[in-house]
Amino acid sequence: MTPARLWKEIQGKKGVVQCELCNHFCVLKPGERGRCGVRENRDGELYTLVYDKVAAINIDPIEKKPLYHFLPGTKTFSLGTMGCNFSCVFCQNYTLSQPPKLNQLIQGEEVSVKKLVSAAISYNCKSISFTYSEPTIFFELVEDTAKEAIKNGLKNVIVSNGFMSEKAIYRLKDLIHGANIDLKSFSDDFYKNLCDGRLKPVLKNLVLMKKYGWFVEITTLIIPGKNDSKQELTNIAKFIYNELGDHVPWHLSRFHPDYKLLDTTITPISTLEMGYEIGKEIGLKYVYLGNVPHNDRENTYCPECGAPLIRRIGFSCEILNLYKGKCKKCNGTISGIWE
Ligand code: SF4
Known part of the structure; x- marks a missing residue:
């Protein structure tokens, strides 16, 4: 176990701490774990349970994140641990993200940050991507690895739900170069009922990330009957255009039934096309369709x-x-x- 960063003691409540890493701001008594399942209060000190538990490593094309305007055609060294601060019922990585929340074994291997970075270099990767599960919950590993990566001339990428705290973003502001952030919906009910999250912090954080100079691309997984109305897609596109800029790429990704959302159908191509047209009409310069093989909308x-x-x-x-x-x-x- 490694001491956690970004937490504080609660004054007047002996041994109680508050995690300041994400917008859940969990308050934890001794022995309790946060909603992510990977940060634990041990005798009044907060610890991370995943710093030494890297659960997934791959060499990926950067396009897979997806990042289309960030060193295209290069390889990125991708890594993640178990755990997540969200509980999306449609999660495509639920075997990695959800076990710690269910008190199941947290699996993974200890890999030093120096080894991670030297492996990235040896595979000719131009960046390190913190991905697969939510990087916020393995913040300490992200921060240390990103510093080592920069020392060695690599760039850093996060693929995130955007729910981290402002303090966490501030700590990473000079370490992260590119980000693909999910904007899953424009409805707070969607975030609350399907993800155990909230919309407003994500919107605020997107603006903050842009302010700090990260190159941000947005992904929206379009789920039939959940977030596929013309009005909702229009609201998302308008937010991107007005608050982030017309140059910010928007990826509209096709849903496939997964995890707990198995009774919902695959997204019709016509819905994705509608989203594409909405984005273009509002003035976004780069709108892409994802999870649709061989389509012209990925160029x-x-x-x-x-x-x-x-x-x-x-x-x-x-x-x-x-x-x-x-x-x-x-x-x-x-x-x-x-x-
Ligand atoms: S990272 Fe978020 S969910 Fe996890 S303990 Fe901290 S505030 Fe809670």
Whole structure:
């Protein structure tokens, strides 16, 4: 067990602490664990149970996060531990995210941050991605690994539900370069009833991440009957346009029945197309469809002249008319991290 960061004692309540890592702000008596199941109060001190329990490591194409405007065509060293501060009933990684919340064994291996970074370099990865489960709950490992990665010339990426505390984002502000953040819905009821979260902190955090200069892409998993109305998708697109900027990529991802949401159907292509049209009509420059093999909506086109810039097939990509973040045809600037 490793001492946790970002927590405080509750004044006047002996041995009681409050975790300040995410917007649940769990208050924990000695012996209790937080809602994520991986932070525990031991005799008045908070500990993380996952610093030395790396449960998943893979070399992924950066496109798989998905990040489409962040060092395209490069490999990213992806890692995660068990646990999550959300309980999404449609979670696609529930075998990793949910066991600690159910008091099941927390599995994983101790891997030093130096070993993680040197492995990333040896596999010719250009970045480290904190992903699979929610990186907020393995904050200490993220912070230490990200520092080591920067020392060695790598960039850092988080794939997150965006529910961390402002303090946690502040601590990571100079360590993270790219982020794919879920904006799962524009309804607080959706967040409360299907995820055990809340909408407002996510919206606030997205603005904060942009302010700190992270390159942010947004993902919305469109689930039939849950978040697929024209009004809701319009609200999400308007938020991205007005609060984050027209250059922020929006990924509309196709739902497949998973975990506890097995009686809901796969997202119709027509719904994804509707979301695409909504995003474009509102003025978003880059809208993509995900989990739909071989579709034209996963390519990047110049928003100024329409020239094809990046062609994607699955997770592989081919750079066409893009050079150092500029369209080769019209010299228009394409937002992203390209070098
Ligand atoms: S990370 Fe969030 S869910 Fe976990 S203990 Fe801290 S405040 Fe609670």
